[in-house]
Amino acid sequence: xxxxxxxxxxxxxxxxxxxxxxxxxxxxxxxxxGMKMDPKADASSFAxxxxxxxxxxxxxxxxxxxxxxxxxxxxxxxxxDISN
Numbered sequence: 001x002x003x004x005x006x007x008x009x010x011x012x013x014x015x016x017x018x019x020x021x022x023x024x025x026x027x028x029x030x031x032x033x034g035m036k037m038d039p040k041a042d043a044s045s046f047a048x049x050x051x052x053x054x055x056x057x058x059x060x061x062x063x064x065x066x067x068x069x070x071x072x073x074x075x076x077x078x079x080x081d082i083s084n
Contacts, residue, residue: 004077011074014067021060028053 032049035041 004081007070007074007077011070014063014070018063018067021063025053025056025060028056 028049032046032053035046035049
């Protein structure tokens with residue numbers, strides 16, 4: 001397989017992963033907001049969700065770093081293809 005094609009496929013896959021992470025984070029934030037407004041919400045569930053949100057935020061940060069690396073690699077190969 002062509003390296004440039006492989007990098008483009010990796011870029012596309014990582015972009016989809018980033019979009020799914022963003023959607024999941026929004027859903028989790030909506031759930032937490034709903035629990036904040038519900039006086040009958042279980043305090044332990046709320047604390048667990050907040051802990052998950054913090055953990056998920058660090059995972060998303062690592063994913064974004066990986067996505068940035070893939071974008072840089074894609075740009076480097078694009079420049080290489082243009083110069084050849």
